[in-house]
Amino acid sequence: MVADENQDIGRKLGRIVTSNGMVRDDFFDVDFDITGADQSKLAFCQPNPNPRGVCGSDGLQFELMEKTFATGKLSSYYNRNGDDNKYILTDTVYAELYQCSVRFTRDGDATIKDIKLSDWENKDSSPAQCNLPNNNDTCDLQGLPNDLRVKRTGNFGTKLEFEYSPVQKGVNYFDWDSDMKGNGRGPWTGNDDNDPTAQPTRFCKVVDGSAPSTQSFECWFPCYKNADGKP
Numbered sequence: 001m002v003a004d005e006n007q008d009i010g011r012k013l014g015r016i017v018t019s020n021g022m023v024r025d026d027f028f029d030v031d032f033d034i035t036g037a038d039q040s041k042l043a044f045c046q047p048n049p050n051p052r053g054v055c056g057s058d059g060l061q062f063e064l065m066e067k068t069f070a071t072g073k074l075s076s077y078y079n080r081n082g083d084d085n086k087y088i089l090t091d092t093v094y095a096e097l098y099q100c101s102v103r104f105t106r107d108g109d110a111t112i113k114d115i116k117l118s119d120w121e122n123k124d125s126s127p128a129q130c131n132l133p134n135n136n137d138t139c140d141l142q143g144l145p146n147d148l149r150v151k152r153t154g155n156f157g158t159k160l161e162f163e164y165s166p167v168q169k170g171v172n173y174f175d176w177d178s179d180m181k182g183n184g185r186g187p188w189t190g191n192d193d194n195d196p197t198a199q200p201t202r203f204c205k206v207v208d209g210s211a212p213s214t215q216s217f218e219c220w221f222p223c224y225k226n227a228d229g230k231p
Helices: 003-019
Strands: 062-066 086-089 097-107 111-118 138-141 148-152 160-164 174-177 204-208 214-224
Touching (some): 097 160, 160 214
Antiparallel strands (some): 097 111
């Protein structure tokens, strides 16, 4: 749903609340008429066979499982500390969605070294370094429930592309690149919030390394505890 449509619905709901003098603990049900919407974007929300639709089955609806703050405020969409942001896919068999990360050094055009994969418990694994001698070469990093594939797109300084669970492209599959931005909070979160160069919506933090022709990468991405996403 685009921002203007979301805001319009919010205003209409607000008018219902105020015009009916609703107070705390009052409630009402809302049913959306989607007959005039772009049906190609609502494939899993159609009313057949379920009269109310089965929007949960497209794997894109999330609901909070735990939140420790009484106010309900989240520190970020993906909180690196993992203490307020367990999610589950609504109306599915899939378990909590966590956050994993990858850190490494890019040395020149081809070498990916000093690799650290971090899981939902912040436990690290250290795959062997890999070399990407040609553009579009890939290597698969092992240590999480599924592999993480890294792809070279060009010479040193160009973006790298990533695919999590590249072989089994099921509920765990996620792809992004080192320039990509999203709606959550990336590895610039935390102390970097006071850094004027910080870009907290980026999936990856890329900075110059301590040695010439090196870059340090850190990327956060969603992952499940089990390879199939189920308990």
